[in-house]
Amino acid sequence: MKDLLSNRINSIPASATLAMAAKARELRAEGKDIIGLSLGEPDFNTPDFIKDAAINAINENYNSYTPVDGYGELKEAICLKFKRDNNLTYAPNQIVVSTGAKQSIANVAQVLLNPGDEVLLPAPYWVSYSAITILCEASFKEIPSNIENDFKITPEQLEAAITPKTKMVFFNSPNNPSGTIYTEAEYRALAQVLEKHPNIYILSDEIYEHINYGTPNFSFAAIPSMYDRTITVNGVAKAFAMTGWRIGYIGAPEWIAKACTKMQGQITSGTNCIAQRATITALNESPDRIKYMVDEFKVRRDLILDLLNNIDGFKTNVPDGAFYVFPDVSAFFGKTLGGKVINNASDFALYLLEAANVATVTGEAFGNPDCIRISYAASQEQIIEAIKRIKEAVS
Numbered sequence: 145m146k147d148l149l150s151n152r153i154n155s156i157p158a159s160a161t162l163a164m165a166a167k168a169r170e171l172r173a174e175g176k177d178i179i180g181l182s183l184g185e186p187d188f189n190t191p192d193f194i195k196d197a198a199i200n201a202i203n204e205n206y207n208s209y210t211p212v213d214g215y216g217e218l219k220e221a222i223c224l225k226f227k228r229d230n231n232l233t234y235a236p237n238q239i240v241v242s243t244g245a246k247q248s249i250a251n252v253a254q255v256l257l258n259p260g261d262e263v264l265l266p267a268p269y270w271v272s273y274s275a276i277t278i279l280c281e282a283s284f285k286e287i288p289s290n291i292e293n294d295f296k297i298t299p300e301q302l303e304a305a306i307t308p309k310t311k312m313v314f315f316n317s318p319n320n321p322s323g324t325i326y327t328e329a330e331y332r333a334l335a336q337v338l339e340k341h342p343n344i345y346i347l348s349d350e351i352y353e354h355i356n357y358g359t360p361n362f363s364f365a366a367i368p369s370m371y372d373r374t375i376t377v378n379g380v381a382k383a384f385a386m387t388g389w390r391i392g393y394i395g396a397p398e399w400i401a402k403a404c405t406k407m408q409g410q411i412t413s414g415t416n417c418i419a420q421r422a423t424i425t426a427l428n429e430s431p432d433r434i435k436y437m438v439d440e441f442k443v444r445r446d447l448i449l450d451l452l453n454n455i456d457g458f459k460t461n462v463p464d465g466a467f468y469v470f471p472d473v474s475a476f477f478g479k480t481l482g483g484k485v486i487n488n489a490s491d492f493a494l495y496l497l498e499a500a501n502v503a504t505v506t507g508e509a510f511g512n513p514d515c516i517r518i519s520y521a522a523s524q525e526q527i528i529e530a531i532k533r534i535k536e537a538v539s
Contacts, residue, residue: 156275160509161517164493168503179530181519182503184320184468186385188437194384194426201421210414213405214241214393218420221427222393229353229431230363232376234395240404243415245351245379245392247408250276252347252375252394253312255403257282261311266297267511268470270320270349274511282311286511291461291472295322295512299333306337312345313338315364318352321510321517322470323445323463328362335367346374351392354383354431356465357442365395372397382466383434384426389419441467444520444527451531452518457538467521470507474514481538489516500533 146154164182171178213219219236226232242248249272257263259281265273267286277284287305289295302313315334317326326334338344346364353361365374379392394404445462448469452458459472476486482499486492490506493516497503507515520527 156278160271161505164503164505178501179526180503182505185387186521188385190385194422197425198418198422201418206417206421210417212409212414215420218424221424225427226395231366238395238398238401240401241393241415243412244390245377248377248392248394251404251407253280254407262309264305264313268321269511271509273314294461295324299337303337310344314347316349318465321468323466323468325359325464331364335370339369348374349377351379352382352466355438359464380423380426391419391423448520448527455535469518470515472514473516489513500537502530502533
């Protein structure tokens with residue numbers, strides 16, 4: 145029946161992270177004890193002060209359609225948050241609230257990209273960037289990096305990748321899947337390249353901004369020459385443990401924000417009213433309210449790195465943010481484990497699922513075929529047991 149579907153849907157792969165999570169659920173249903181380290185989802189509960197705001201909204205009878213671009217009060221809170229946390233000045237007419245940051249990114253791509261346009265993706269990159277680009281009938285070009293340079297691209301690489309077709313660059317810091325954070329100096333060096341190419345727009349995905357371990361987040365739009373060409377994407381899923389609430393947002397030039405509102409008005413219209421009211425409370429509070437989660441993630445990062453560094457064949461670096469490690473496992477390629485030949489990262493991730501009952505994600509989906517992504521958004525006990533299983537499976 146695939147030939148009856150549109151070329152559009154047939155042109156994109158299923159999300160590798162969601163596919164691995166689904167496979168893990170199937171094995172659990174068969175009675176297997178699977179430890180899931182594949183999804184990018186905090187294992188904390190949404191903080192009580194945010195849940196209380198949602199309950200109050202229900203009791204206050206918030207139940208009607210919302211404005212397509214979000215409640216005015218929420219957009220004001222987002223503007224205050226941008227100024228407080230990112231030194232960015234946006235007005236409410238530059239803000240669009242969407243059903244998750246994924247929709248925010250899709251909106252931006254749909255309103256800026258035409259068939260034949262090109263998007264530059266510093267690799268590794270979040271799996272949906274390439275799929276969203278394809279859905280816009282544009283093409284993407286990967287700019288490679290590796291673990292030796294902490295998965296960062298250089299200004300020289302960026303300059304070499306630009307062509308007359310280049311329309312957008314997607315930056316993501318802190319990065320999913322690597323945990324890499326670009327410093328202010330590094331971003332300014334990349335901006336100097338883009339200053340020479342005024343027709344290129346920048347999407348800056350900062351969804352993990354508060355989950356950092358010493359290297360502060362710097363917003364690309366805070367560079368004056370880049371402000372009018374940058375769309376800043378954020379949301380409450382990761383830092384506030386609100387993945388299922390589905391609230392993302394952008395700060396952008398007004399003409400782009402208006403276009404995104406027009407697009408969204410024909411797709412989903414406004415986002416959930418209760419989730420929006422809860423998000424107002426979340427964003428009006430100091431980020432210190434969620435520091436306990438970040439502190440625990442740092443403990444887990446140090447724990448999982450210590451354990452992985454005791455396994456021959458795993459090459460690691462120290463990620464500065466997010467809640468992932470992205471080890472290079474190419475030392476296993478060409479070897480036979482458990483009677484199976486490991487040809488690539490996909491084979492290795494599948495082997496770990498079948499032999500160790502641990503779900504990870506292949507780096508191929510993120511534009512780096514030498515690595516796998518391991519989430520440490522799990523309890524310390526689960527991390528210890530998972531890495532113990534992995535060590536036994538590859539010994």
